[in-house]
Amino acid sequence: MRWGLIAPLxxxxxxxxxxxxxxxxxxxxxxxGQKSEEYFMGNRSLGWIMLVFTIVASQASAATFxxxxxxxxxxxxxxxxxxxxxxxxxxxxxxxxxxxxxxxxRRLRAVSVTEVLKAxxxxxxxxxxxxxxIVVFAGAYVVAQMVGGARVLEAVTGLxxxxxxxxxxxxxxxxxxxxxxxxxxxxxxxxxxxxLFGAIVVWVGVLSATGGPTNLAEDVKGAAPDLIVxxxxxDLGVLMLFSFWVLLGVPVLALPHIAVxxxxxxxxxxxxxAMVAGPIIMLIFTLGYxxxxxxxxxxxxxxxxxxxxxxxxxxxxxxxxxxxxxAAPLAAVMSTVDAFLLVITTSIVRDVFQNYARPQTTDAASxxxxxxxxxVLGLVFLALAFQPPEYLQILVLYAIGxxxxxxxxxxxxxxxxxxxxxxxxxxxxxxGAGTFIALTALMEGLPIHxxxxxxxxxxxxxxxxxxxxxxxxxxxxxVFWGSDREFQRLEP
Amino acid sequence: MxxxxxxxxxxLPTVEEDPxxxxxxxxxxxxxxxxxxxxxxxxxxxxxxxxxxxxxDVSFIFVWPDWFFWSQAVVALFxxxxxxxxxxxxxxxxxxxxxxxxxEED
Numbered sequence: 001m002r003w004g005l006i007a008p009l010x011x012x013x014x015x016x017x018x019x020x021x022x023x024x025x026x027x028x029x030x031x032x033g034q035k036s037e038e039y040f041m042g043n044r045s046l047g048w049i050m051l052v053f054t055i056v057a058s059q060a061s062a063a064t065f066x067x068x069x070x071x072x073x074x075x076x077x078x079x080x081x082x083x084x085x086x087x088x089x090x091x092x093x094x095x096x097x098x099x100x101x102x103x104x105x106r107r108l109r110a111v112s113v114t115e116v117l118k119a120x121x122x123x124x125x126x127x128x129x130x131x132x133x134i135v136v137f138a139g140a141y142v143v144a145q146m147v148g149g150a151r152v153l154e155a156v157t158g159l160x161x162x163x164x165x166x167x168x169x170x171x172x173x174x175x176x177x178x179x180x181x182x183x184x185x186x187x188x189x190x191x192x193x194x195x196l197f198g199a200i201v202v203w204v205g206v207l208s209a210t211g212g213p214t215n216l217a218e219d220v221k222g223a224a225p226d227l228i229v230x231x232x233x234x235d236l237g238v239l240m241l242f243s244f245w246v247l248l249g250v251p252v253l254a255l256p257h258i259a260v261x262x263x264x265x266x267x268x269x270x271x272x273x274a275m276v277a278g279p280i281i282m283l284i285f286t287l288g289y290x291x292x293x294x295x296x297x298x299x300x301x302x303x304x305x306x307x308x309x310x311x312x313x314x315x316x317x318x319x320x321x322x323x324x325x326x327a328a329p330l331a332a333v334m335s336t337v338d339a340f341l342l343v344i345t346t347s348i349v350r351d352v353f354q355n356y357a358r359p360q361t362t363d364a365a366s367x368x369x370x371x372x373x374x375x376v377l378g379l380v381f382l383a384l385a386f387q388p389p390e391y392l393q394i395l396v397l398y399a400i401g402x403x404x405x406x407x408x409x410x411x412x413x414x415x416x417x418x419x420x421x422x423x424x425x426x427x428x429x430x431x432g433a434g435t436f437i438a439l440t441a442l443m444e445g446l447p448i449h450x451x452x453x454x455x456x457x458x459x460x461x462x463x464x465x466x467x468x469x470x471x472x473x474x475x476x477x478x479v480f481w482g483s484d485r486e487f488q489r490l491e492p
Numbered sequence: 493m494x495x496x497x498x499x500x501x502x503x504l505p506t507v508e509e510d511p512x513x514x515x516x517x518x519x520x521x522x523x524x525x526x527x528x529x530x531x532x533x534x535x536x537x538x539x540x541x542x543x544x545x546x547x548x549d550v551s552f553i554f555v556w557p558d559w560f561f562w563s564q565a566v567v568a569l570f571x572x573x574x575x576x577x578x579x580x581x582x583x584x585x586x587x588x589x590x591x592x593x594x595x596e597e598d
Contacts, residue, residue: 095523
């Protein structure tokens with residue numbers, strides 16, 4: 001066991017717990033009538049710093065700091081070229097959903113994308129489909145993130161996998177369950193700072209260990225000539241790079257944990273500043289972890305896999321610094337887990353239970369129920385992570401693409417195209433997600449990522465369904481397009 | 493939550509549009525154009541600089557192959573562009589009720 005590494009990691013966990021406790025105490029002072037909006041949305045009060053970090057930290061996951069960089073060891077710089085498409089993401093998400101999404105969210109007092117879709121399409125089927133997709137796919141994703149994070153930490157620190165899982169899993173569950181959205185957003189700021197720190201300090205270590213950029217460049221050219229050319233060993237041609245432009249770009253805003261953040265800011269100035277800062281932060285994250293070909297000079301066998309980044313950190317940095325830097329991938333996992341956990345709770349408590357089973361649930365009761373559901377769900381996912389069932393891997397494979405292709409066009413076209421209706425949305429969701437799952441399951445080796453085809457199917461079905469189905473109601477038109485005056489005149 | 497109401501006939505309802513939403517649509521279009529430019533520009537630079545280069549002919553800038561360095565430079569420009577785009581095309585507005593839209597000040 002490397003206590004020199006473990007101590008700073010433990011310090012990071014304690015810091016996160018402290019921030020979580022602060023958020024829990026802040027939640028206790030929320031006025032009556034605002035408790036559930038505080039829990040699910042932080043009362044739409046995020047300034048630009050919390051907004052930008054909660055978006056980029058929730059988006060960045062184990063794939064950004066562990067799996068993605070490790071793939072660069074196989075596929076070279078061509079793979080990192082694909083990764084660059086994620087850099088402007090905060091600008092894209094906030095800009096495409098826009099202030100209209102925030103305005104409509106306020107009119108509806110919505111705290112989830114499902115609530116917006118429910119009001120837009122007035123269709124229980126759309127709500128049930130989307131909620132089910134969120135619970136199933138997001139749940140599998142949470143377990144996979146927990147497993148991934150714990151495995152890497154076990155490999156690096158020597159601590160038992162189960163103990164790692166318990167420590168960081170319980171930390172996330174407790175601050176998310178008792179602190180809600182504000183705890184998640186605040187810890188995202190801390191986690192984002194650790195991610196930035198890790199991205200910068202690992203380069204300092206690498207350059208020191210290799211004698212500077214000139215030596216390092218020569219080493220890379222000598223050790224990994226296959227990784228420095230296009231299209232590289234992964235054969236990432238134009239079609240596949242196009243696919244990643246799609247997969248990592250605008251469609252990501254459809255993921256429920258991203259969409260909810262895009263209506264959580266307090267004013268348009270915060271939104272604009274987050275749109276400016278987000279790409280800069282993602283630029284540092286993305287460039288900071290492009291270490292695959294460089295890793296080939298340290299580990300010529302290239303069999304280090306997902307342990308590349310944490311192992312490189314421990315090999316080039318003194319233990320104390322390495323411990324803090326390794327907190328970066330751990331932070332990425334925690335920030336994604338807490339975001340997804342809250343989204344699943346929202347789906348169960350607000351979108352399904354409160355909408356259909358108990359519409360008379362009070363604000364305070366809803367807030368309390370959310371705490372309990374988050375805690376219980378978190379513990380269930382944690383239990384699954386000890387011995388993850390095999391089918392979970394299958395669900396994870398479908399999770400992100402399935403959610404994107406189900407929700408993107410109902411959401412975006414629902415906001416900007418008046419003709420969009422429930423038939424279009426329903427067909428789009430089922431057709432898009434179904435296409436993605438079928439292509440992923442049945443057709444390996446496609447020259448283009450299945451998400452592209454799934455989104456095309458989803459778009460087509462949305463347009464066709466909207467053309468033949470009933471027009472949206474006057475109420476929907478007023479909420480989503482009408483002036484304040486018309487909205488005020490609507491009956492409750 | 494708004495209670496369900498049955499839809500009207502096949503015609504699209506006519507409503508007086510909130511002036512903010514026109515501006516929101518414009519901003520959304522600007523961002524979509526930005527996103528669509530990212531793909532050809534980034535791939536164009538990468539392919540132009542490194543598309544058919546053999547490993548022995550690759551030169552390095554800092555620690556990166558030159559085509560990758562210039563690709564990152566392009567992406568860095570795209571990362572900086574939002575500051576200019578927002579000043580040029582975006583407007584502050586109230587999220588709670590319509591006011592006159594104001595040009596972004598800072």
